[in-house]
Amino acid sequence: MVAHSLSMLQFKVDLNPKDLHILMWFGYLPRYSTKMLKLVRWIPPICDFSLNVDGACKGNPGECGGGGCIRDSQGNVHMAFSHFYGVGTSMIAEVRALYDGLRLATSSGYKLSTIHYDSQVLVNSICEKKMLSWRSYRWWREVVSLIREPALMSHVYRETNQLADALANFAVKDKCNKVFRGVHNLPYSCKGPITIDKSGLLNVRLL
Known part of the structure; x- marks a missing residue:
């Protein structure tokens, strides 16, 4: 039996x-x-610009922040941000990071051809226009209004979103709200992910 x-x-x-x-x-x-091994890497946009965003939360709820970057087809970072959100949940951090990234791209005049996020749940929520949590509704609503074409949203593995992850973690650690223009003033923790993504090196993903 x-x-x-x-x-x-x-x-x-x-x-x-x-x-x-x-x-x-x-x-x-x-x-x-x-278990299977899969080789993955960050894929640059064919045209225009791409946006990578990520949220970080140290505890759920806990101190949270978000970060993201706008890059061209050559992998060059044009703008990046690192924002601290105070105490919140992981979903609030994810939605607010996406909102801040879209708002930065729109206000700066960057035309996005792809938006990369490593949260499959949030990507599905935006594409299907189904809200996840009432606590994050105010930002979720703005995100839906800013994304005119949900098809631009693309789920990626965490290994290909390391630059945005580093910026989000820096926000929580430094408790800061910063916008970076270009690559020179980015935090030291971002240097490695930038080099890996721009060189096209592969990351190993365990499935």
Whole structure:
């Protein structure tokens, strides 16, 4: 009965010897889900500019912030931002970061051809126009109004969004609201991700 109940179960991690011995005593040989490696990298826009944004929250709720950057087809950073939001939830940080990035691009006159985000939930929410949380409604509503073409939204893996992630974490650490023009004044933690993305180096993603 135990073996039949567990016949469709797959373990994500290896069992310790004691648990493995007990399961085998009941006649069940554990199966483990296979993991695949995928090589990913940041893909520059074919034309115009791309926006990468990310939110960071140290605890949920906790201190949160957002960051993002606007880059051209050569990988050059034209503008970036790092904003501190105070205490909030992770979803508020994600939505506010996207709103700040879109507002920065619009006010500065940059035409976006792609918007990259590593939150699949938020990307689906914007494309389907289904609000996730009433706490973030005020910013979510503005985001929907700023994105005229939801098709511009694209979900990417976290490994290809490291520059925006570094800017968001810098905002929480420094508790700052900063806008950077060009690459020279960006925080030191952003130098590595910029180099990796611009050179086209691949990152390993475990699926």
